Amino acid sequence: MKIRPIAIHLPQYHPFPENDEWWGKGFTEWTNVAKAKPLFDNHYQPHLPSDLGFYDLRLEEARMAQEQLAKHYGIYGFCYYHYWFNGKRLMHEPIDRKLKNPKEDLPFMLCWANENWTRRWDGNEHEVLIEQKYSVQDDEDHIDFLLPIFKDPRYIKVNNKPVIVIYKPNVFPNIQETLKCWREKAKEAGLELYICHMVFSYQKDWDQLVDGFDAAVDFEPFGIRRKSVFKEMWERHVPPKRTIIDKIKGRIIKQPVKKRFNSVPYKWMGENLILQKDFHCKLYPSLVPGWDNTSRRGENPTLILEDSTPEYFEHWLSNVKADFTPYSEDENFIFINAWNEWAEGNHLEPDMKFGTQYLESVKKIFSDQL
Template identity: 50%
Template sequence: MSKAIKPIAIYLPQFHPIAENDQWWGKGFTEWTNSSKAQPLFKDHYQPHLPADLGFYDLRLEEARLAQEALAKSYGIHGFCYYHYWFTGKQVLEEPLQRKMKNPKEDLPFMMCWANENWTKTWIEAERDVLLRQEYSSEDDEKHIAFLIPYFKDTRYIKVNGKPVFMVYRPNLFPDIHKTIQIWRKRVQEAGFPDFYIGFARKSVNEVFMDCFDFAFEFQPSFSDTPAAPKATIWERVKIKTKKISGKYAPPKVIKNDYEAYANHQMNNKFNPKVYPGITPMWDNTARKKNYPFILHQSTPEKYKQWLRHIADNFPWEKASDSFLFINAWNEWAEGNHLEPCQKWGTAYLEATQEVIEGPSKTSLK
């Protein structure tokens, strides 16, 4: 491997109150509200996921953001990929990144991914109940890229050969993604950049790579790309009686995938140098989807490290434009998906990441 791997940790900014969440979910709602209430659904189910070193932080505070960046840097994380929320000019959860932009002390490199989905009541399985709707148009494409260019000009913004890196989460939702990217490229070049480096989140190995994009990254876990399941040890649907709803008991359907089996399945897939590799340390969205959670059960730092080492040793880094490795995620606590230290594992996942990326070091798994 000739290139030094650059781990990019996906970053969720929903750890501070906003007016919209106050209205929809109750005063003071943040991501901690759901994650701290989660309960185990079966034997050996790791819930709730509770923070350790950084505590229940508020991302409006400079001290919290600086502590995150210091922790990330100390374990070799190259940068954060901030979820960006834009609804025809309306922004939500923008405050942490806006405050970083004004604060030179927050010097960790960053990029952005537009989470271009409708906001719905997905946490209570009411995905048809739309809270904020995405509307696409050429006019909005122009307005959006004009808003983004000042971020791209920031010296901390991650670029490839001078081209700012930007991603969209769901390219299939655009009425004409080719036209949108054409507009964006033109405006980025007019702003003085050599070009745009535009990518998307690939959810499945079967997802078509559209030629208007420069790259994709593996979004892990890939819910549609899971092991065949003749054995309950690999894939198990668990039914558990819960509270009465409309006079009847509602049995949740828990999709419980063994983490090691899932990782082994992913390791059998072929790499594409235009699709940067992705990995997840663990996943359990019980806190968000109480009735239909997807769980990667029995994740450990050692199993994660084996998957990560496979990626480091086998991805064709020399053929890729850069050496990004996307880790989902830095702080998705309500999805049980985080590199940030928790009360069960401490910094073990960060240590595993550093050991693989930088080689044997002074850190050791706890």
């Protein structure tokens, strides 16, 4: 049965007023990407783009180049992050321009990134820039906004039902009421919805589908297909003592210990995966080409997946594909996180080190359906 590879897409690469206000005139994700520095020997930083360059997603040429590259290497469609804060949207211009341009014909879906907007870009996640607030009125306004997009002929569907992903359902005061509102409003417009949510290994009841949803999406590298990456990271890096005390000529000298960064070997990620059949819900698998958010967080990265290579990525993707049996002819998604998360060292797009090799791995694994 055919599988549809979906690449998660960050539409952040263009200036917009809020970023100008918060970070300085002209700030985009590229600002952080270009200034990253290696933290230790053989640490791959900075990640710099090759084929597509430092693009601006307001330009049709840039968006078209992305789509052409994705098609050539077997990506079925993009899952764009959608930023909605009680009617206020962020990073929407690339998607709005695509919707008006029939030449941009790559299939797409949306994932509502329903968290507070914080200073995560520089590692300060506690300073909230825009708060996410939930209400009955906002549920109605939001679905009214989304329904025309769902009717776009390029929008990805399951059995003619538009697919929408909610990033974190657990932060809603009553997610079931939101889903009920959305489904009723969609029905009035002649649509049924196929609603998914992400799952993370650090959440309670991580292996269960939230009531009211149709399916879940494993969110790598913090997914549920193996032991938590954070647990593995902790076990590999027991916090060292802050100083080493040496006695030299009767004096006590404190020497700093070499800093240990939050890292896990990339190869470990694709090994010992829990089988799809062991989950008692519809769970779409995912994987990452890499992860390293040094460019955002400096010397305090959340996680570094060390020694990612196209060969290890291909092995992981091969394992995921071999294990995945689609739930129906249309319920056949494998998500790749991400197409262009450059500031997380997490991108299928070609870079100066590996070129198109990650994309070539995708094309090779899915060559039987091209």
